[in-house]
Amino acid sequence: MAEISQNTPKKRGLIEALDLDMRLIGMIGALLAIALAFNLATGGNFLSPRNIFNLTIQTVSVAIMATGMVFVIVTRNIDLSVGALLAICSAMMAMTQARWLPGALGLELGSPLIAPLTVLVGLAVGTLIGAMNGWLIGYLTIPAFIVTLGGFLIWRFAGWYLTSGQTIAPLDQTFLLFGGAEGTLGETWSWIAGLALSLVALWAIWSARRSKLAHEFPVKPLGAELALAGVAVAAILGFVAVLNAYAIPKGKLRRMFEAQGLELPDGYSAGHGLPFSVLILIAVAVAMTLVARKTRFGRYIFATGGNPDAAELSGINTRMLTVKVFALMGFLCGLSAIVASARLQSHANDIGTLDELRVIAAAVIGGTALAGGSGTIYGAILGALIMQSLTSGMGMVGVDSPLQNIVVGAVLVLAVWIDIQYRKRWGKP
Amino acid sequence: MTTPLVEMRDISIAFGGVHAVDHVSVDLFPGEVVGLLGHNGAGKSTLIKILSGAYRADSGQILIDGKPVEIHNPRDARACKIETIYQTLALADNLDAASNLFLGRELVTPLGFVDDDAMEAETRKIMARLNPNFRKFSVPVSALSGGQRQSVAIARAVYFDARILIMDEPTAALGPHETQMVAELIEQLKAQGIGIFLISHDIHDVMKLCDRASVMKNGKLVGTVKVADVTDDDLLGMIILGKPPTRAA
Numbered sequence: 190m191a192e193i194s195q196n197t198p199k200k201r202g203l204i205e206a207l208d209l210d211m212r213l214i215g216m217i218g219a220l221l222a223i224a225l226a227f228n229l230a231t232g233g234n235f236l237s238p239r240n241i242f243n244l245t246i247q248t249v250s251v252a253i254m255a256t257g258m259v260f261v262i263v264t265r266n267i268d269l270s271v272g273a274l275l276a277i278c279s280a281m282m283a284m285t286q287a288r289w290l291p292g293a294l295g296l297e298l299g300s301p302l303i304a305p306l307t308v309l310v311g312l313a314v315g316t317l318i319g320a321m322n323g324w325l326i327g328y329l330t331i332p333a334f335i336v337t338l339g340g341f342l343i344w345r346f347a348g349w350y351l352t353s354g355q356t357i358a359p360l361d362q363t364f365l366l367f368g369g370a371e372g373t374l375g376e377t378w379s380w381i382a383g384l385a386l387s388l389v390a391l392w393a394i395w396s397a398r399r400s401k402l403a404h405e406f407p408v409k410p411l412g413a414e415l416a417l418a419g420v421a422v423a424a425i426l427g428f429v430a431v432l433n434a435y436a437i438p439k440g441k442l443r444r445m446f447e448a449q450g451l452e453l454p455d456g457y458s459a460g461h462g463l464p465f466s467v468l469i470l471i472a473v474a475v476a477m478t479l480v481a482r483k484t485r486f487g488r489y490i491f492a493t494g495g496n497p498d499a500a501e502l503s504g505i506n507t508r509m510l511t512v513k514v515f516a517l518m519g520f521l522c523g524l525s526a527i528v529a530s531a532r533l534q535s536h537a538n539d540i541g542t543l544d545e546l547r548v549i550a551a552a553v554i555g556g557t558a559l560a561g562g563s564g565t566i567y568g569a570i571l572g573a574l575i576m577q578s579l580t581s582g583m584g585m586v587g588v589d590s591p592l593q594n595i596v597v598g599a600v601l602v603l604a605v606w607i608d609i610q611y612r613k614r615w616g617k618p
Numbered sequence: 619m620t621t622p623l624v625e626m627r628d629i630s631i632a633f634g635g636v637h638a639v640d641h642v643s644v645d646l647f648p649g650e651v652v653g654l655l656g657h658n659g660a661g662k663s664t665l666i667k668i669l670s671g672a673y674r675a676d677s678g679q680i681l682i683d684g685k686p687v688e689i690h691n692p693r694d695a696r697a698c699k700i701e702t703i704y705q706t707l708a709l710a711d712n713l714d715a716a717s718n719l720f721l722g723r724e725l726v727t728p729l730g731f732v733d734d735d736a737m738e739a740e741t742r743k744i745m746a747r748l749n750p751n752f753r754k755f756s757v758p759v760s761a762l763s764g765g766q767r768q769s770v771a772i773a774r775a776v777y778f779d780a781r782i783l784i785m786d787e788p789t790a791a792l793g794p795h796e797t798q799m800v801a802e803l804i805e806q807l808k809a810q811g812i813g814i815f816l817i818s819h820d821i822h823d824v825m826k827l828c829d830r831a832s833v834m835k836n837g838k839l840v841g842t843v844k845v846a847d848v849t850d851d852d853l854l855g856m857i858i859l860g861k862p863p864t865r866a867a
């Protein structure tokens with residue numbers, strides 16, 4: 190090993206020694222470049238705590254679905270129905286919380302049971318429709334493109350019939366906490382959550398290293414490992430600091446105090462901190478990464494994408510796997526529907542329109558190959574963040590929306606071209 | 619004589635109108651190597667894929683240790699201790715050697731997560747035995763040479779204590795040195811009492827390594843002969859003419 194790395198060019202040797210993920214670095218670099226450019230163009234507004242907060246909560250819904258789309262695309266499928274699925278889940282939840290539970294079941298408006306029941310309905314509807322898609326694709330062998338193109342037409346309009354095309358509002362107060370600005374941890378709990386996340390990250394890095402050492406496998410130099418750990422912790426705590434720095438407006442604070450029968454003390458201020466929706470995204474990201482890398486299910490997803498015949502011959506039930514992958518995609522659509530409708534504080538029939546394209550683009554910008562077999566969860570989330578940053582940034586500098594779409598479309602094509610070059614150069618799948 | 623390890627009786631399978639395997643019977647005893655010979659398209663791979671659970675026969679019976687078994691899928695075959703090296707190798711190119719070796723039978727931690735480090739350690743051990751020059755443990759197998767890929771497929775078949783080993787053209791991508799190593803491996807496994815079906819189009823390999831040879835042509839069994847009783851030319855005649863040698867019959 191030692192002789193080999195001495196013979197290779199120094200730069201490449203260093204990168205390999207640190208085992209850095211060039212794709213991750215490239216994406217973070219692109220995101221930073223976009224952020225800094227817009228920050229310059231907006232005189233510092235783009236990177237203000239307020240804008241970062243808004244950007245984050247606007248990204249959550251697409252990012253959650255994009256993690257599921259990674260699995261769908263890795264298994265050589267596609268899901269064109271996620272926007273429509275989000276709409277039907279949102280419609281079912283709106284009807285549940287605003288009509289059925291208070292009406293037929295006689296729960297009082299504002300009853301603490303409404304939000305959890307609504308959430309269950311949304312997740313169940315998404316999972317069931319997703320599982321049905323998977324069954325049509327896996328067992329009846331109808332191409333995913335066709336099944337989900339059908340779903341794209343069916344589900345949004347099924348939602349339309351359910352709500353008679355009406356916009357449904359107001360939604361349950363507790364339910365609205367999932368939307369972003371209405372439900373945040375506050376400063377103290379955000380720090381606690383940030384520290385907890387940092388500990389989890391440190392533990393993950395440390396236990397991976399310990400396991401490698403136990404098997405006498407090569408590990409990174411300790412200094413490099415510590416530096417990476419430092420960067421991870423700094424990023425987590427920095428993110429918390431920024432969200433804490435975004436102060437809750439005075440008017441809203443006063444209402445919050447009044448709701449508890451108190452008066453707002455003079456000079457009192459508080460930051461938002463981590464929104465619940467962002468915590469949900471973080472939980473989804475961690476869970477999906479674990480599934481992808483550390484479970485049999487994830488291993489079979491990648492094996493099937495790499496070589497479906499080999500997977501089959503290894504005893505993997507690839508049909509059932511397809512059902513599970515699409516059921517998971519549906520579940521995540523339900524979760525996104527919770528976040529999206531709570532953020533908009535209503536259900537309207539056009540909720541999630543074009544989301545299928547944003548979600549697919551996020552996964553693809555994040556390095557998921559349509560040929561199947563490769564893709565990462567973090568890539569999809571960064572892809573969603575890059576797209577949302579571009580859209581918001583262009584909006585802030587006054588680019589009109591037709592041009593915004595043209596730019597995002599061009600970036601999608603460019604990103605895939607760069608990814609192809611990367612694969613050629615580094616020989617990574 | 620002892621009970622055969624495997625008996626495939628009167629096996630048939632058709633794809634559309636093509637009778638890929640047509641009323642074929644073969645058997646295999648413990649510690650025996652049986653060669654399967656025939657032109658491309660003779661039905662050799664299809665026959666053994668029925669034994670490995672990749673296909674289900676339209677008719678016929680499979681017996682293991684004299685008892686009828688139902689092999690509906692690759693998992694059933696693995697449960698019968700049948701391991702297969704496929705002609706296509708059947709590797710997931712995007713995964714590394716260890717993930718391929720343990721595909722479908724991953725080692726897991728007490729919490730149920732896949733234990734990649736333990737699997738890599740096991741892979742290193744078996745590779746040290748099968749192909750000591752193998753170094754590329756942490757790259758996807760798409761980055762390996764044909765011979766290295768083949769040794770991953772062989773390692774997967776050998777690792778799990780097979781009783782019945784199916785090797786479909788295992789030396790197709792190998793150089794002379796590696797081919798020699800596979801020959802030695804076959805001798806070792808044979809000595810352990812494992813039964814091996816060896817598909818090959820190289821008559822010399824078959825003459826050297828096999829105890830018996832079954833020859834197929836157009837989906838039908840031409841005949842099964844003891845290798846000691848025939849010459850290279852006899853086997854060649856069976857393959858080309860589709861008739862058992864008059865002398866050996």
Ligand SMILES: Nc1ncnc2c1ncn2[C@@H]1O[C@H](COP(=O)(O)OP(=O)(O)O)[C@@H](O)[C@H]1O
Pocket residue numbers: 633636637638656657658659660661662663664665
């Ligand atoms: N999955 C399949 N579908 C259709 N035809 C097949 C399939 N597998 C094999 N065949 C046909 O069966 C015949 C035998 O093929 P095969 O068993 O691969 O031959 P061999 O391994 O002896 O070269 C060929 O005519 C082949 O085209």
Ligand SMILES: [Mg+2]
Pocket residue numbers: 662663664705786
């Ligand atoms: Mg063949």
